[in-house]
Amino acid sequence: MYAQMVKSTGQGVKPREEMSPQERAFQDRIDADQKIEPKDWMPDAYRKTLIRQIGQHAHSEIVGQLPEGNWITRAPTLERKAILLAKVQDEAGHGLYLYCAAETLGVSRDELTQDLLSGRMKYSSIFNYPTLTWADMGAVGWLVDGAAIMNQVPLQRTSYGPYSRAMIRICKEESFHQRQGYDIMMKMANGSDAQKKMAQDALNRFWYPSLMMFGPSDKESVHSAQSMAWKIKINTNDELRQKFVDQTVPQAELLGLSIPDPDLRWNEERGHYDFSEPDWTEFFDVLRGAGPCNTDRMAARRNAWDDGAWFRDGLMAHAEKKRARAAAAKTAAE
Amino acid sequence: MAAAVKAAPTREEALVEFLLRLGDNTLILGHRVSEWCGHAPVLEEDIALANTGLDLIGQTQLWLGLAGEVEGKGRTADSLAFLRDVWDFRNILLVELPNGDFGRTLMRQFLFDAWHVLMLGRLTESADARIAEIAHKAGKEAAYHLDRSSDLVIGLGDGTDESRRRMQEALDYLWPYVGEPFMPDAVDQLMAAEGVAPDPASLRQEYDATLRRVLGEATLTIPQDPFAQLGGKTGVRHSEHLGHLLTEMQWLQRAYPGASW
Ligand SMILES: [Fe+2]
Ligand SMILES: [Fe+2]
Numbered sequence: 001m002y003a004q005m006v007k008s009t010g011q012g013v014k015p016r017e018e019m020s021p022q023e024r025a026f027q028d029r030i031d032a033d034q035k036i037e038p039k040d041w042m043p044d045a046y047r048k049t050l051i052r053q054i055g056q057h058a059h060s061e062i063v064g065q066l067p068e069g070n071w072i073t074r075a076p077t078l079e080r081k082a083i084l085l086a087k088v089q090d091e092a093g094h095g096l097y098l099y100c101a102a103e104t105l106g107v108s109r110d111e112l113t114q115d116l117l118s119g120r121m122k123y124s125s126i127f128n129y130p131t132l133t134w135a136d137m138g139a140v141g142w143l144v145d146g147a148a149i150m151n152q153v154p155l156q157r158t159s160y161g162p163y164s165r166a167m168i169r170i171c172k173e174e175s176f177h178q179r180q181g182y183d184i185m186m187k188m189a190n191g192s193d194a195q196k197k198m199a200q201d202a203l204n205r206f207w208y209p210s211l212m213m214f215g216p217s218d219k220e221s222v223h224s225a226q227s228m229a230w231k232i233k234i235n236t237n238d239e240l241r242q243k244f245v246d247q248t249v250p251q252a253e254l255l256g257l258s259i260p261d262p263d264l265r266w267n268e269e270r271g272h273y274d275f276s277e278p279d280w281t282e283f284f285d286v287l288r289g290a291g292p293c294n295t296d297r298m299a300a301r302r303n304a305w306d307d308g309a310w311f312r313d314g315l316m317a318h319a320e321k322k323r324a325r326a327a328a329a330k331t332a333a334e
Numbered sequence: 335m336a337a338a339v340k341a342a343p344t345r346e347e348a349l350v351e352f353l354l355r356l357g358d359n360t361l362i363l364g365h366r367v368s369e370w371c372g373h374a375p376v377l378e379e380d381i382a383l384a385n386t387g388l389d390l391i392g393q394t395q396l397w398l399g400l401a402g403e404v405e406g407k408g409r410t411a412d413s414l415a416f417l418r419d420v421w422d423f424r425n426i427l428l429v430e431l432p433n434g435d436f437g438r439t440l441m442r443q444f445l446f447d448a449w450h451v452l453m454l455g456r457l458t459e460s461a462d463a464r465i466a467e468i469a470h471k472a473g474k475e476a477a478y479h480l481d482r483s484s485d486l487v488i489g490l491g492d493g494t495d496e497s498r499r500r501m502q503e504a505l506d507y508l509w510p511y512v513g514e515p516f517m518p519d520a521v522d523q524l525m526a527a528e529g530v531a532p533d534p535a536s537l538r539q540e541y542d543a544t545l546r547r548v549l550g551e552a553t554l555t556i557p558q559d560p561f562a563q564l565g566g567k568t569g570v571r572h573s574e575h576l577g578h579l580l581t582e583m584q585w586l587q588r589a590y591p592g593a594s595w
Contacts, residue, residue, distance in 0.1 A: 065372035073369055076587055078391055078415055081368070082388055082391045085388055088371050089380070089385070093381060109377075134595070187594065191593055192592075192593050195590070195593055300372070300373060304372070307375065307435070308374065308376060310437075310494070310500060311379075311490065312375055313493070314490045315489045316493075317494045319489075321492060
C-alpha cells in the first residue's frame with residue numbers, strides 16, 4: 001500500500017494482563033471505537049508506528065507526483081492536461097494533510113523530509129515504475145489510485161483522529177482520480193489500434209506492481225497484529241489484495257483488456273477470483289532501491305530540495321526582517 | 335510571415351490575431367509553469383504553481399476557443415494549441431523563455447502578471463461582449479497571481495544576499511522581453527480603433543508604477559535600457575525555445591493524427 005511493511009513494536013500484540021493501567025485504558029478506548037487525539041496519552045510504540053506509517057504514506061503522495069508529472073507537458077488535449085495537473089496537485093495536497101497529521105505526533109515535516117531524502121524512510125514501491133505511454137496515466141489512476149482507495153477507505157475509521165480525518169478528505173479525491181483514470185483507459189481501449197495496444201501494454205506493466213502495493217502476505221506478521229489491535233491497520237494485506245482483484249477484473253473485462261495472468265479465474269466455492277501472486281523477489285528489490293526508477297525518483301526529490309534551499313532561506317530571512325522591522329516600529333511608537 | 339506584416343488586416347483577421355495573442359500567452363506560460371510540477375522548492379509552491387497553471391490553461395481554452403469560433407474554419411482550442419507550428423504562434427517572447435531557476439520563473443510570472451492584470455482590466459470594457467466576459471473571469475485569477483508573484487519577488491529580493499542576487503539576475507535577464515507587449519502594430523491599432531482592446535502603449539505607465547512599487551520593495555534595481563526584443567506576438571521571429579516546447583507539447587497529437595484522447 002502507500003504504507004508497506006510498517007514495523008510496529010516487533011513483539012506482537014501485548015497481552016492485556018501485561019499492560020499498565022494506562023495502556024489498558026488506552027486499549028479500551030480503541031476497542032470502544034473512540035478516537036485518540038494528539039493531546040491524549042498514547043503508548044510510545046503507537047506513536048512511533050503511526051509516525052512511520054503516516055510519514056511513509058505522505059512520502060508516497062509526494063514521490064507519487066513524479067510518474068504522472070512525467071506526462072503533464074505531453075498531455076494530448078488541453079482538458080486532459082488540466083485534469084492531470086489538477087490530479088497531481090491533489091496528490092501534493094494529500095502529502096500536505098498527511099505531514100500535518102504526522103506533525104501532531106511531534107515530528108516536523110522537515111525531519112520527515114530528511115528521512116525520505118536520506119533513504120531512512122520509504123515510499124510505496126509502485127512509484128518506482130516508469131510511465132511510458134499516455135495510457136499509463138489511465139492505468140495509474142485506475143489501478144494505483146484504485147488500490148490506494150482499497151486501503152484508505154477502511155483507514156477512515158482508524159483510531160488516530162488526525163489520520164482518520166485526513167483519510168476522509170483524501171478518499172473523496174482518490175475516487176475521483178480513479179474514475180478519471182478509468183475514463184482515459186476507456187478512451188484508449190475504444191480508440192485506434194495503437195491506442196488499444198498502449199492500453200493493454202499499460203495494464204500488462206502495472207498489474208503486478210499494483211498487486212504488490214498491498215505488501216506481502218501478513219497473516220503471520222507480528223507488526224500487523226499489533227497495528228490491527230491499535231486500529232491503525234484495519235484489514236490484512238491479503239484481504240485487501242483479494243478485494244482489489246475482485247473489483248478490478250470485471251472493470252478490465254468492460255474495457256476489453258486482458259489481465260496478464262493465465263491462472264486468473266473465478267472460484268465459485270470461495271466467491272472470489274483466484275490469481276497469481278506477484279514476483280515478491282522483484283518487490284524486495286524495489287524496496288531496497290533497485291526498482292526501475294528508484295534512483296531517478298530520489299534524485300528528483302533531492303534536486304528539488306537542494307535547488308530550493310536558497311528559496312526557502314530567502315523567504316525565511318525576509319519574514320525575519322519583517323518581524324524585526326515591525327518590532328522596531330512598535331518600540332519607536334511607544 | 336505574410337499575414338503578420340500585412341499592412342491592413344481586416345477587422346475579422348485582426349480579431350482572430352488578437353485572440354490568438356491572448357490565448358497563446360496563457361497556453362505557453364501555463365505550459366512552462368506546469369513543467370515545475372513535482373519539482374518545486376516546497377510543497378506549497380507545487381500546489382500554488384499548479385493552481386496558476388490550471389488557471390492559465392482554463393483561460394487558454396476560452397481565448398483559443400473564441401479565436402476558432404471567430405475564424406469560422408472549424409478549428410478548436412485543441413487544434414489551435416496542438417496543430418500549429420512555431421510561426422503561427424502569437425505569444426510574447428517573455429512567456430516562451432525557459433524556466434531557469436525558481437527565481438527566474440517567479441520573476442517572469444511577476445512581469446507577465448503585472449501586464450496581464452492591466453490588459454484584462456481594460457478588456458472588461460471591450461466593445462466585444464465575449465471578450466469582456468472572458469476578461470472579467472480571467473482578471474480575477476490574474477489579480478490573484480499578481481498578488482502572489484509580487485509577494486514572492488519582494489520576499490526573495492529582500493531576503494538573503496543569495497536570493498537577492500538571483501532575483502536581480504532574473505530581472506536583468508528578462509528585461510529585454512518586458513517591452514514587447516506594449517508595442518502596438520496594425521492589429522492593435524485596429525482593435526483599439528474598434529474599441530475592442532486598449533492601445534497597448536497606454537498600459538505602460540501604470541505597468542512601470544507597479545514595477546517600481548514591487549521591485550523597489552524587493553530592493554532590486556530596475557534596468558534602464560529601454561531596448562525590447564520583438565517578434566513573438568507578431569509571430570515574425572520567435573526564440574529557439576518555442577520549437578522545443580511545441581515538440582513536447584504537441585507530440586501525441588502529431589504522432590497519432592486524428593486519434594481521440
Ligand atoms: Fe493521493
Ligand atoms: Fe490519487
